[in-house]
Amino acid sequence: MPTPPTHTADTAQSDQLPRMFRRYSARIGEALRSTLSHDGVRVYDMLRYYMGWVDEDGNPCTATEGKALRPTLCLFACEANGGSLAQAIPAAVALEFIHNFSLIHDDIQDRDEMRHHRRTVWAVWGVPRAVVAGNVLRILADKALQSMVGEGVGVDRALDAGALLTEAYLEMIEGQYLDISYEGRPDISTPDYLHMISRKTGALIRCALNIGAVIGTDDAVAAEAFRNCGSSLGYVFQIRDDVLGVWGDEESTGKPVGADIRRKKNSFPVAYAMSHVQGRDKERLTDIYRMESLTDGDVATVLDILDRAEVREHAQRLAEHHRDNALKALGEVRLAPELRNELEGLAHFLLSRNH
Amino acid sequence: MPTPPTHTADTAQSDQLPRMFRRYSARIGEALRSTLSHDGVRVYDMLRYYMGWVDEDGNPCTATEGKALRPTLCLFACEANGGSLAQAIPAAVALEFIHNFSLIHDDIQDRDEMRHHRRTVWAVWGVPRAVVAGNVLRILADKALQSMVGEGVGVDRALDAGALLTEAYLEMIEGQYLDISYEGRPDISTPDYLHMISRKTGALIRCALNIGAVIGTDDAVAAEAFRNCGSSLGYVFQIRDDVLGVWGDEESTGKPVGADIRRKKNSFPVAYAMSHVQGRDKERLTDIYRMESLTDGDVATVLDILDRAEVREHAQRLAEHHRDNALKALGEVRLAPELRNELEGLAHFLLSRNH
Numbered sequence: 001m002p003t004p005p006t007h008t009a010d011t012a013q014s015d016q017l018p019r020m021f022r023r024y025s026a027r028i029g030e031a032l033r034s035t036l037s038h039d040g041v042r043v044y045d046m047l048r049y050y051m052g053w054v055d056e057d058g059n060p061c062t063a064t065e066g067k068a069l070r071p072t073l074c075l076f077a078c079e080a081n082g083g084s085l086a087q088a089i090p091a092a093v094a095l096e097f098i099h100n101f102s103l104i105h106d107d108i109q110d111r112d113e114m115r116h117h118r119r120t121v122w123a124v125w126g127v128p129r130a131v132v133a134g135n136v137l138r139i140l141a142d143k144a145l146q147s148m149v150g151e152g153v154g155v156d157r158a159l160d161a162g163a164l165l166t167e168a169y170l171e172m173i174e175g176q177y178l179d180i181s182y183e184g185r186p187d188i189s190t191p192d193y194l195h196m197i198s199r200k201t202g203a204l205i206r207c208a209l210n211i212g213a214v215i216g217t218d219d220a221v222a223a224e225a226f227r228n229c230g231s232s233l234g235y236v237f238q239i240r241d242d243v244l245g246v247w248g249d250e251e252s253t254g255k256p257v258g259a260d261i262r263r264k265k266n267s268f269p270v271a272y273a274m275s276h277v278q279g280r281d282k283e284r285l286t287d288i289y290r291m292e293s294l295t296d297g298d299v300a301t302v303l304d305i306l307d308r309a310e311v312r313e314h315a316q317r318l319a320e321h322h323r324d325n326a327l328k329a330l331g332e333v334r335l336a337p338e339l340r341n342e343l344e345g346l347a348h349f350l351l352s353r354n355h
Numbered sequence: 356m357p358t359p360p361t362h363t364a365d366t367a368q369s370d371q372l373p374r375m376f377r378r379y380s381a382r383i384g385e386a387l388r389s390t391l392s393h394d395g396v397r398v399y400d401m402l403r404y405y406m407g408w409v410d411e412d413g414n415p416c417t418a419t420e421g422k423a424l425r426p427t428l429c430l431f432a433c434e435a436n437g438g439s440l441a442q443a444i445p446a447a448v449a450l451e452f453i454h455n456f457s458l459i460h461d462d463i464q465d466r467d468e469m470r471h472h473r474r475t476v477w478a479v480w481g482v483p484r485a486v487v488a489g490n491v492l493r494i495l496a497d498k499a500l501q502s503m504v505g506e507g508v509g510v511d512r513a514l515d516a517g518a519l520l521t522e523a524y525l526e527m528i529e530g531q532y533l534d535i536s537y538e539g540r541p542d543i544s545t546p547d548y549l550h551m552i553s554r555k556t557g558a559l560i561r562c563a564l565n566i567g568a569v570i571g572t573d574d575a576v577a578a579e580a581f582r583n584c585g586s587s588l589g590y591v592f593q594i595r596d597d598v599l600g601v602w603g604d605e606e607s608t609g610k611p612v613g614a615d616i617r618r619k620k621n622s623f624p625v626a627y628a629m630s631h632v633q634g635r636d637k638e639r640l641t642d643i644y645r646m647e648s649l650t651d652g653d654v655a656t657v658l659d660i661l662d663r664a665e666v667r668e669h670a671q672r673l674a675e676h677h678r679d680n681a682l683k684a685l686g687e688v689r690l691a692p693e694l695r696n697e698l699e700g701l702a703h704f705l706l707s708r709n710h
Binding site for chain 2: 039040041043105110128132136138139140142143146149158162163166167169170174177178180
């Protein structure tokens with residue numbers, strides 16, 4: 001399936017996000033900020049810092065905020081199904097908070113001191129406070145979701161939405177656990193890896209489209225179609241993320257080329273190479289991944305092996321395949337042409353983004 | 356208010372828990388175990404270990420299980436208000452899981468390697484897995500609570516219960532954050548300290564009685580009375596805990612006398628002493644609490660100061676005061692005599708327990 005030409009306007013400027021993001025971003029930003037506007041114990045300061053709104057001292061700053069992919073998808077799915085945006089905002093906020101909660105804890109688990117060119121919460125405030133900050137964000141997600149009823153969502157639908165989010169969150173955490181379990185194991189196959197990311201990354205993206213649709217419509221078939229679209233977009237997102245983690249440009253990603261190789265991070269390129277290269281390259285790859293830490297030379301060797309096996313090209317083809325599946329999933333769903341166009345623009349962006 | 360004589364039968368044997376615990380324990384144990392019976396990624400193994408059911412290798416063991424105070428209070432409040440126990444079980448499980456989740460993360464934050472004579476989760480499996488294990492338990496609490504609707508609880512009531520639990524959980528985490536913020540600060544007053552524990556410890560105990568009552572009855576006045584009773588029991592529990600942390604017998608508590616002094620843990624005895632001792636003792640106390648680490652001699656000095664200021668006696672009197680308030684809170688509530696007797700037995704136990 002060729003890349004549809006309709007979305008080019010959305011991505012003509014490399015620094016501009018696709019239209020779907022732009023359309024909802026003010027609304028999402030406002031909802032996120034008002035939810036984190038005050039607290040009694042000053043733990044929200046850390047959260048506002050993490051969201052990119054203030055610096056380490058609590059002063060307003062202009063750090064790049066996240067793209068808010070999950071809230072965007074949630075609002076889109078609600079609107080595409082004829083629902084009220086106001087009713088989907090609580091779920092959108094909940095999704096973004098759960099995502100950020102998981103990143104705050106992830107940074108602790110991985111001992112990552114930097115994310116998006118900024119120091120991570122534990123690096124600034126220490127592990128105990130960072131664990132708590134993550135947990136607070138997680139509860140605020142629950143509170144946000146519960147506010148749905150105040151927006152006129154029926155109680156049954158609110159309970160369904162709660163159950164969907166809980167399920168997605170459990171899948172996500174179990175995926176994180178699989179990710180930790182895979183660390184340092186050279187025998188993780190491509191299917192193992194894809195299974196892990198479908199939970200770790202896919203669950204929340206899938207849930208975003210699913211929950212938005214459920215808020216917007218009673219049509220279970222449509223909700224399922226959006227859910228399937230989300231599963232595929234999750235793969236597109238993570239595989240591209242993994243490609244950027246190995247071959248991304250430092251200026252865009254904040255990480256040097258080969259960063260994920262050096263850290264021996266579980267990543268599609270390496271899982272694929274482990275399953276597909278043979279002979280001498282396989283031996284060298286396995287030997288290098290058994291080492292405690294890697295030198296520049298080791299990283300260069302791995303990059304050579306990946307190049308020879310055309311791993312980058314394969315990864316991109318797989319991401320394209322899932323992009324196609326994402327669009328196909330909504331093939332039978334009634335969708336205004338401009339919304340379908342937006343979805344295509346978003347899918348293309350996830351496939352080709354540089355940061 | 357003198358200690359009522361009616362509960363003596365409950366506590367005649369020091370190794371026997373009061374009747375309220377004994378009456379619900381089988382039911383609670385069964386519900387907890389069935390909720391943690393299987394998972395796809397083996398993270399539940401860590402949770403079953405933490406609950407005391409299996410050893411580090413996953414083999415069944417006979418470690419002492421927790422008393423399940425919060426689930427017990429929840430079931431009691433439901434039953435006392437004429438509700439169905441089956442309908443309160445999901446909330447009871449959720450409360451116990453949230454409590455244990457918080458302990459797993461607390462152990463990470465405090466770098467505690469032992470709890471109740473067993474290695475903590477992070478000490479056995481490392482911080483990353485322990486963070487995840489705690490998060491999983493937290494989600495299972497949500498899932499448990501959501502199963503309430505399947506037990507015939509109305510959707511409105513289920514949403515109310517969810518909101519109560521979320522609120523309590525947020526208070527608890529904010530209390531943990533205050534606790535971390537207070538560390539190493541000699542200026543924490545008794546009211547500061549009581550404010551902190553009313554959140555950190557009180558929130559979940561208060562919620563246990565509140566949520567049980569809400570499941571059992573539409574009577575908002577009764578639910579409020581149970582809530583107030585829980586607030587007071589929370590103080591009783593934590594003040595006694597703090598007394599045991601300083602003067603507890605090693606065999607019962609697993610910690611040497613003065614353990615919480617040595618660790619400079621925020622604790623009622625120290626907060627009280629900081630606010631009430633004067634002159635030379637105040638100076639010595641402040642100096643010692645400014646040190647990086649304490650010697651046996653320092654601990655002995657602090658214990659002497661606490662003795663001279665009769666801190667232990669004062670703490671116990673304060674706990675008795677809150678025990679009285681707990682019973683008074685239910686003074687106007689219609690309650691079968693044997694249930695009131697049980698509550699008195701429980702309150703007395705919390706006041707006088709040795710572990």
